[in-house]
Amino acid sequence: MLDVRDLSVDYGSIRAVRGISFHLAKGELVSLLGANGAGKSTTLKCLAGALKASGGSITLGGTAITSSSPEQVVRAGLATVPETRDVFPDLTVAENLMLGAYIHRRDRAGNRDNLDRVHTLFPRLAERKHQAAGTLSGGEQQMLVIARALMSRPTVLLLDEPSLGLAPAIVDRIFEMIDTLKRTGLTIFLVEQNVSQALALADRAYVLRLGKIVASGTADEIRSSTDLSAHYLGG
Amino acid sequence: MAFAIQFVIDVLSLGGAYALMALGLVIIYGILRLVNFAYGELIMVAGYTLYLTGGSGLPWIVTAVLALIMAVVFGIFTDYAAFRPVRAKSVTAVLITSFAFSNLLQNAALLFISPRPRYVPLPEVFSQTVTIAGAVTPVRNLLTIAASIVLLAAVAFLMRKTTLGIAMRAAASNFTMARMLGVPANLIISLAFALSGFLAGVVGILWIGRIGTVVPGIGLEPLLVAFIATVIGGMRSLPGAVIGGFLLAFIDTTLNYTLSQDLLKFRDAFTFGLVILILLWRPDGLIKGPASGQRT
Numbered sequence: 001m002l003d004v005r006d007l008s009v010d011y012g013s014i015r016a017v018r019g020i021s022f023h024l025a026k027g028e029l030v031s032l033l034g035a036n037g038a039g040k041s042t043t044l045k046c047l048a049g050a051l052k053a054s055g056g057s058i059t060l061g062g063t064a065i066t067s068s069s070p071e072q073v074v075r076a077g078l079a080t081v082p083e084t085r086d087v088f089p090d091l092t093v094a095e096n097l098m099l100g101a102y103i104h105r106r107d108r109a110g111n112r113d114n115l116d117r118v119h120t121l122f123p124r125l126a127e128r129k130h131q132a133a134g135t136l137s138g139g140e141q142q143m144l145v146i147a148r149a150l151m152s153r154p155t156v157l158l159l160d161e162p163s164l165g166l167a168p169a170i171v172d173r174i175f176e177m178i179d180t181l182k183r184t185g186l187t188i189f190l191v192e193q194n195v196s197q198a199l200a201l202a203d204r205a206y207v208l209r210l211g212k213i214v215a216s217g218t219a220d221e222i223r224s225s226t227d228l229s230a231h232y233l234g235g
Numbered sequence: 236m237a238f239a240i241q242f243v244i245d246v247l248s249l250g251g252a253y254a255l256m257a258l259g260l261v262i263i264y265g266i267l268r269l270v271n272f273a274y275g276e277l278i279m280v281a282g283y284t285l286y287l288t289g290g291s292g293l294p295w296i297v298t299a300v301l302a303l304i305m306a307v308v309f310g311i312f313t314d315y316a317a318f319r320p321v322r323a324k325s326v327t328a329v330l331i332t333s334f335a336f337s338n339l340l341q342n343a344a345l346l347f348i349s350p351r352p353r354y355v356p357l358p359e360v361f362s363q364t365v366t367i368a369g370a371v372t373p374v375r376n377l378l379t380i381a382a383s384i385v386l387l388a389a390v391a392f393l394m395r396k397t398t399l400g401i402a403m404r405a406a407a408s409n410f411t412m413a414r415m416l417g418v419p420a421n422l423i424i425s426l427a428f429a430l431s432g433f434l435a436g437v438v439g440i441l442w443i444g445r446i447g448t449v450v451p452g453i454g455l456e457p458l459l460v461a462f463i464a465t466v467i468g469g470m471r472s473l474p475g476a477v478i479g480g481f482l483l484a485f486i487d488t489t490l491n492y493t494l495s496q497d498l499l500k501f502r503d504a505f506t507f508g509l510v511i512l513i514l515l516w517r518p519d520g521l522i523k524g525p526a527s528g529q530r531t
Contacts (some may be wrong), residue, residue, distance in 0.1 A: 100416055
């Protein structure tokens with residue numbers, strides 16, 4: 001589904017990602033783990049088209065999207081939920097969701113069905129559809145950005161630190177949502193610092209350290225590697 | 236009574252024109268975080284189109300439509316000539332290119348048309364007056380009020396109810412995120428320039444309806460007015476620009492009515508003094524724009 005080979009990304013003069021390779025099969029939930037500054041978000045921004053790769057290739061379902069613009073990436077089927085939880089604060093919840101479906105804007109019937117599906121997954125958003133997104137709580141905003149990404153009908157969903165800065169009870173609910181999404185057959189790439197919860201959901205995981213993948217395997221393999229936990233993932 | 240009606244009509248007609256000018260400027264600023272200093276020249280382009288097509292025998296309304304089209308075309312052209320090539324560079328670069336483009340258009344008018352004011356043929360309706368409850372008022376003032384009501388409503392509808400308008404508002408708040416949802420950046424920006432050009436065209440026609448002539452520097456005053464109105468209203472808020480426009484017109488008209496003949500030549504000093512007081516009270520303008528967002 002998503003295939004990344006020898007990807008390198010520079011941040012100014014600093015090489016933040018150094019030749020990493022990974023892949024996601026259809027319906028898999030794969031997690032990218034690592035401490036702060038390991039290069040996780042940089043990798044994700046590059047996949048989303050917001051940062052240019054300085055080397056390597058990214059293919060989605062056989063199509064190269066390495067040097068695609070953000071607009072082209074989402075049209076190719078890759079939807080991104082950035083860690084900064086970027087709702088459009090002055091737009092209502094409904095308008096935010098409508099923009100999520102921008103690339104399908106002519107397919108009104110399809111969007112209505114998709115909106116119903118999204119409202120079933122996130123009933124809170126249906127209740128608040130006329131409210132300005134900026135007035136939602138942090139947890140609700142996180143739900144909104146995920147829901148908005150789903151409105152683009154992605155084949156692969158990229159989630160960047162969905163638990164960042166949220167209260168533990170909310171984090172649990174967000175991970176439940178992600179689990180529900182996974183069960184619908186969606187391919188998900190989950191970038192997380194919250195190792196235990198990410199591994200509880202993930203089929204496989206990669207561990208990133210200083211821009212390089214230092215370990216990969218099934219969630220169980222990563223979890224049982226005490227060495228990795230101690231050194232790279234903070235216990 | 237007649238005095239009150241006269242005052243209200245004056246404020247509303249001047250305010251409507253100011254609000255449209257400010258709106259055209261803030262639409263670009265909202266998305267690009269850049270002031271289009273060539274905005275005044277779009278008004279000039281509309282004016283010279285009216286002048287040049289005036290003697291062609293075409294009905295006036297056709298020449299007015301042509302003036303609007305030219306303002307839209309030059310609006311989009313501003314994007315391609317002054318903004319797009321340097322957009323990703325620095326604010327200073329765009330500042331300079333938009334000034335340069337403004338200068339280029341003004342000098343082209345100086346060179347190819349004339350440095351002297353040119354009389355623009357206008358339909359009679361622009362010079363007629365009507366009496367409303369004892370108040371004698373030029374019909375053009377009522378036309379300005381009507382045009383601004385229609386256009387402000389149309390812009391509000393476009394921005395709130397259409398996908399493209401909502402995409403423009405989203406792009407104004409967070410350009411990168413809007414792109415990540417598939418909103419085509421360049422199309423949205425060109426559309427904003429087209430809309431800005433259209434508003435400048437309408438303002439140009441209404442403005443020339445007031446003064447009757449066109450000169451190469453005709454755009455300077457509307458640009459300044461638009462800039463001040465947006466600063467008062469809040470640089471990034473569309474309703475703010477409209478409110479700023481009307482407030483500025485209210486201040487100007489009140490001063491026109493109350494200042495003695497000797498003091499009237501210092502009207503702008505009084506106006507700017509009040510603007511400074513407003514900004515001391517609300518440094519970000521009356522209405523704050525979207526909370527987040529970055530220059531693109």
